[in-house]
Amino acid sequence: MSNRDVEIMAKTIYGEARGEGAEGMEAVALVIINRFNARKWFTGYRTEYGVKIPGIAETCLKPRQFSCWNEKDPNYRLLQKVDESDPLFAECLHLAARAIGGLLVDFTNNATFYHTKAVRPKWTAHKSPCYEVGNHLFYNDID
Numbered sequence: 001m002s003n004r005d006v007e008i009m010a011k012t013i014y015g016e017a018r019g020e021g022a023e024g025m026e027a028v029a030l031v032i033i034n035r036f037n038a039r040k041w042f043t044g045y046r047t048e049y050g051v052k053i054p055g056i057a058e059t060c061l062k063p064r065q066f067s068c069w070n071e072k073d074p075n076y077r078l079l080q081k082v083d084e085s086d087p088l089f090a091e092c093l094h095l096a097a098r099a100i101g102g103l104l105v106d107f108t109n110n111a112t113f114y115h116t117k118a119v120r121p122k123w124t125a126h127k128s129p130c131y132e133v134g135n136h137l138f139y140n141d142i143d
Contacts, residue, residue: 008061009100013092013095034140111139
């Protein structure tokens, strides 16, 4: 994986879960890895020499998948300027590198989606969370 993959994944973790503590941030990292590994419609791809290759950064940046990357989301501007001088972002960089390196144990039950408890997206109809931490509910049965 590239430095870009680590940076974009760390920014996604930071933008989505920086207020959720270590467990919440790790759960979001696991969702990103699970999406990348799933090779489904929610996996992001880049093209190299005419071949589609799944990518961590592309999975994070796939339109309308992680709200922190939506231009109208309040986190979007923050992600444009955050750097490792922010101790929490430095922690996210370390977490992203560990996740990409395969050093995390998936305690989310292979979750590929999540949302905050403040919303109830249509895609959760007739679905049960497989994991819960802080303000987030996680799902592993979204096709």
